[in-house]
Every structure is written in structure tokens, then in C-alpha cells.
Amino acid sequence: MSTEEIRAALADIVNEVAGVDADDVQLDKSFVDDLDVDSLSMVEVVVEAEEKFGVTIPDDEVKNLKTVGDAVAYIERAQAA
Amino acid sequence: MSPAARPLLIEQGASYAGILGIGAYRPARVVPNSEIVDAIDSSDEWIQQRSGIKTRHIADDSETVVSMSVAAARDALAAARVDARQVDCVVVATVSHLLQTPSAATAIAHELGTDQAAAFDISAACAGFCHGIALASDLVRGGSARHVVVIGVERLSDITSPTDRGTAFIFADGAGAAVVGPSDTPAIGPVVWGSDGEQYDLIRQREDWRDAIAAEAPEIPHLVMRGNEVFRWAAFSMAKVAQQALDRAGLTVDDLDCFVPHQANNRITDAMARAMKLPSTVRIARDIIDAGNTSAASVPLALERMIRDGDAKSGDVALLIAFGAGLAYAAQVVTIP
Numbered sequence: 001m002s003t004e005e006i007r008a009a010l011a012d013i014v015n016e017v018a019g020v021d022a023d024d025v026q027l028d029k030s031f032v033d034d035l036d037v038d039s040l041s042m043v044e045v046v047v048e049a050e051e052k053f054g055v056t057i058p059d060d061e062v063k064n065l066k067t068v069g070d071a072v073a074y075i076e077r078a079q080a081a
Numbered sequence: 082m083s084p085a086a087r088p089l090l091i092e093q094g095a096s097y098a099g100i101l102g103i104g105a106y107r108p109a110r111v112v113p114n115s116e117i118v119d120a121i122d123s124s125d126e127w128i129q130q131r132s133g134i135k136t137r138h139i140a141d142d143s144e145t146v147v148s149m150s151v152a153a154a155r156d157a158l159a160a161a162r163v164d165a166r167q168v169d170c171v172v173v174a175t176v177s178h179l180l181q182t183p184s185a186a187t188a189i190a191h192e193l194g195t196d197q198a199a200a201f202d203i204s205a206a207c208a209g210f211c212h213g214i215a216l217a218s219d220l221v222r223g224g225s226a227r228h229v230v231v232i233g234v235e236r237l238s239d240i241t242s243p244t245d246r247g248t249a250f251i252f253a254d255g256a257g258a259a260v261v262g263p264s265d266t267p268a269i270g271p272v273v274w275g276s277d278g279e280q281y282d283l284i285r286q287r288e289d290w291r292d293a294i295a296a297e298a299p300e301i302p303h304l305v306m307r308g309n310e311v312f313r314w315a316a317f318s319m320a321k322v323a324q325q326a327l328d329r330a331g332l333t334v335d336d337l338d339c340f341v342p343h344q345a346n347n348r349i350t351d352a353m354a355r356a357m358k359l360p361s362t363v364r365i366a367r368d369i370i371d372a373g374n375t376s377a378a379s380v381p382l383a384l385e386r387m388i389r390d391g392d393a394k395s396g397d398v399a400l401l402i403a404f405g406a407g408l409a410y411a412a413q414v415v416t417i418p
Contacts (some may be wrong), residue, residue: 040131040348043313059310 001053001079003027006072009052010045014068017044027069035068055079092224098217098261099268100418101228102161105385106152106256107372108138114250121246128250133347137253137373139238146178149256150189150234153381158193161260161418163228165194168260170226172216173202174209174377176406177236179301189232199226206284207343207405208274209233209377210257214401215272215411217261228262233377240286242303251346252304253373257381270330270414273322277408280314283307284406315345315404316352319412323357323402326412337363338397339387339417343404344369344379353402364392376405384417393417 001009011025018041024034031037037045042065046057049071055078057065065071113136114125128134140149150173158165171193173186186200205212210233217229237252261269284306293302323342327333340363342350347369354365366383375382380403387393395417402412 038131039309040312043309044316044352047313047317059313062309 003072003076006053006075007068010049010068010071010075013045013048013052017041017048025068027067027072029068030066031068031071032066049075053079094220094222094224095227095263096222097264097267098221099264099266100214100415101163101260101262101264102157102159102418103381103385103388104153104156104158104160104258105382106149106156107382108140108144108149108254110139110141111136112139117243117250120243121249123246123250131346131348132251133367133370134250134373136371138255140236140254144236144254146175146185146234146236146256147188147192149236149254150185150232150258151192153234153256153258154189154193154230154232156385157230157258157260161262163260163262166196168193168195168228168230169198170217170220170229171195171198171200172213172229172231173200174205174213174231174233175202175235176204176206176209176376177240178202178234179239185234186232193230205377205405205409205411206407207345207374207376207379208403208407208409208411210259210380211272211401211403211411211413212274212409214259214261214269214415215274215413217259218269218272218413221261221263228260230258230260232256232258233375233379233381235376235378237304237374237376240301240304245303245305247306247308248304251374253375255372255375255378255382257378257385259381259384266416268416270326270332272411272413273325273329274409274411275322276410277314280310280408283311283314283408312346312349312352314408315349317356319402319404319410320353320356322404322410322412323353323400326400326402326414330414332398332414334359334363336398337400339364339366339393339399341366341380341383341387341399342402344372344383345374345405377403379403388417
């Protein structure tokens with residue numbers, strides 16, 4: 001998957017979980033500060049992303065995923081591993 | 082084998098068991114978020130957004146584990162039209178009966194006016210009530226008891242730190258009870274239950290009593306919880322367990338009238354409902370908004386509320402699931418009495 005494909009699929013998940021407009025879910029956006037995704041919604045996003053992208057994102061790792069770009073990069077690395 | 086040995090006689094139980102009545106006791110004092118927020122540097126809005134909770138009931142000194150249980154059980158017996166003397170077993174699920182022995186159950190059985198019913202407590206934390214319903218169903222079908230009172234009761238305010246940001250706004254007090262007895266039709270489905278001791282520390286009493294007493298300023302050990310990890314486990318793993326309970330009963334989500342999960346957090350309930358793809362026609366218990374998280378008491382309290390509000394009607398099919406410290410969980414489908 002390309003970076004853009006991962007971003008778009010992640011945007012759909014964020015939309016479904018937190019009701020955020022998918023077009024707002026851009027790489028430079030912070031989940032907490034820009035998109036108002038709190039830590040519980042973030043857990044839901046992570047679990048949905050694990051299923052969709054076939055990767056594992058441990059709880060300890062979630063706090064490092066501050067922006068959409070962080071999450072997309074993590075998923076890319078995990079898929080390549 | 083001695084030539085005189087004869088096969089033992091065994092009891093035959095009822096073909097089917099069901100819940101015959103539900104009862105509740107809610108402490109008189111209602112505590113809104115505004116009374117909680119200062120000690121945890123939080124706000125009413127934050128608590129509602131994170132949990133759904135607006136108010137909770139907190140017991141006073143007279144509302145003990147035993148007195149609340151007796152009140153809830155009497156309510157359930159009246160609803161079931163069963164006399165206390167017909168009760169031959171009392172099962173009490175709790176983690177906040179602070180006397181290690183004897184159990185709360187024997188005192189409750191006595192105060193209810195049972196005829197020396199078998200009585201014992203079980204420790205399965207928030208999952209306790211659904212464990213109790215599973216036990217009671219098997220006791221009735223196995224012939225060990227004919228009418229079982231199952232109680233979930235907590236005074237979590239005794240073991241919650243008012244300054245712990247992760248738990249102070251969540252935990253609350255109350256008691257709920259069910260009478261389980263013989264039924265003409267299958268009215269309690271197979272239990273799906275289990276444990277995950279690898280996650281023993283996710284929700285627990287902070288330290289054991291010896292360590293608590295040895296501390297410089299001894300106090301009752303409080304509950305502590307790793308919220309985000311609990312959320313992940315509860316919202317997703319438990320949705321799968323709930324689905325298994327439906328499968329085992331031969332049903333699908335389309336057969337459900339009511340979904341009554343442990344009232345842990347409204348956000349967990351939302352995530353479970355989404356993961357299970359519950360149809361919008363299924364009525365979902367939301368007692369947590371006014372009652373907080375009452376651990377073992379939450380499922381029977383929520384059931385009582387749904388029956389009283391007309392959201393659960395006699396004959397409705399309800400999926401119960403409870404989960405918590407241990408980690409421990411249990412789920413079953415029941416018919417509303």
C-alpha cells in the first residue's frame with residue numbers, strides 16, 4: 001500500500017470511530033490537538049487499524065503516535081517487517 | 082467392592098432454569114460529578130465524555146453490604162413471587178465485603194428468613210453476577226437447589242481513592258439480585274466464561290492487607306486500574322465473548338431484544354455494540370449514566386432499571402456479559418422474567 005492509501009484507509013477508521021471528517025485526517029494533524037481524538041478513541045482506532053493493516057501496535061507504542069503521519073509511518077514499517 | 086455396595090442415589094434437577102425475578106437497592110445519596118471533580122482536578126464535561134457518568138449512588142454507614150443485599154433480594158423475591166423459606170441457596174458476588182470471614186452470604190440468608198439455605202460468597206469482581214447466574218442455573222438443573230438467590234453487591238466507595246484520577250469518578254455503590262429457579266422452557270443459555278491471569282495486574286487492590294497495615298500511614302488498600310489497557314481488552318475481546326454466548330444459545334444479534342453489559346464505561350459499551358454490529362433495534366443498558374460502575378452489582382441493577390422503564394419486557398431475550406479484575410469474564414443469554 002502507498003502512503004496515501006494507508007492515510008486514506010486510516011482516515012476512514014478515524015471517521016467511523018470518532019466522527020471526524022475523513023478529509024481532515026492529514027499527515028501533519030495531531031490526533032489529540034487537531035482532531036479531538038481522545039485516548040479511548042485512539043485505542044479503538046489502533047485496534048481497527050491492526051485488523052485492517054494486519055499489523056500489531058502495542059499499548060506502549062500508541063502514546064508515540066501523536067500525528068496521523070506518525071501512525072502511517074508506523075504502519076508502513078510494521079507492514080515491511 | 083463389598084458385596085453389599087449399592088449405587089448411590091442422586092438428585093434429578095429441573096429440566097430448565099430461568100431468572101424468576103430481579104430486584105435492586107440503590108443507596109439514597111446521589112453524588113453528581115461536581116462533588117468529585119475538585120479532588121481529581123477534572124470537570125463534569127470530561128467525566129461525561131470519558132465515561133458517560135453524570136451521577137452515582139454512594140452508600141452511607143447504614144447501607145452495608147448485608148443490608149443492601151437483603152433489600153435487593155427481598156425485591157427480587159417479591160417480583161418472583163417466591164417465599165424466602167423456599168430459597169435453598171444464596172450466592173453473593175462482591176469484592177467489597179471487608180470482613181474476610183464469615184461470608185456476607187450466611188448473614189444475608191439468615192436476615193432474608195431462609196430455612197438455613199446454603200450460602201457463600203464468590204470473588205469474580207465485576208464478572209461476579211454472571212458467574213453467579215451460571216452457578217445457579219447449574220445448581221437448579223443439577224438438583225442441588227431449587228431456588229437460588231444470586232446477589233451482586235458493592236460498596237466500592239470504601240476501597241476507592243477519591244484522589245485517583247483513573248477510578249474516583251467511576252466506582253460506586255449498590256446491590257442487585259436475581260431469583261433463579263425451575264422454568265418450563267430454557268431461559269438461561271449456556272455460559273461462556275474464562276479468565277486471563279496474564280493480565281492479573283490491570284485492575285487490582287493496590288497492595289495486600291499485610292503491606293497496607295505495615296505502611297507509615299495505614300489505610301484501606303484502594304483499587305487501581307490501567308484504564309486504556311482495560312478498555313482495549315473489554316471493548317474488543319469481550320465483544321467476541323458476547324458473540325460466542327449468542328452462538329452457544331443458537332441465536333444471532335437479530336434475535337436479541339436487550340444487551341446488558343457490565344456497566345464499566347459507556348465508551349466500552351459503545352465500542353462493544355459497534356464491534357458486535359448490534360442492530361439499532363436492540364435496547365442497550367445505560368444505567369451507568371446515573372449509577373456509575375458498581376462492579377458485581379451493575380448487571381442486575383441495569384436489568385432492574387430496564388424492566389422498570391419498560392425497555393425489557395417479559396419474554397424478551399437479553400444478552401448479559403460481565404468482565405473485570407482477574408481478568409475474569411462470563412456471558413449468557415437469558416429470558417426476561
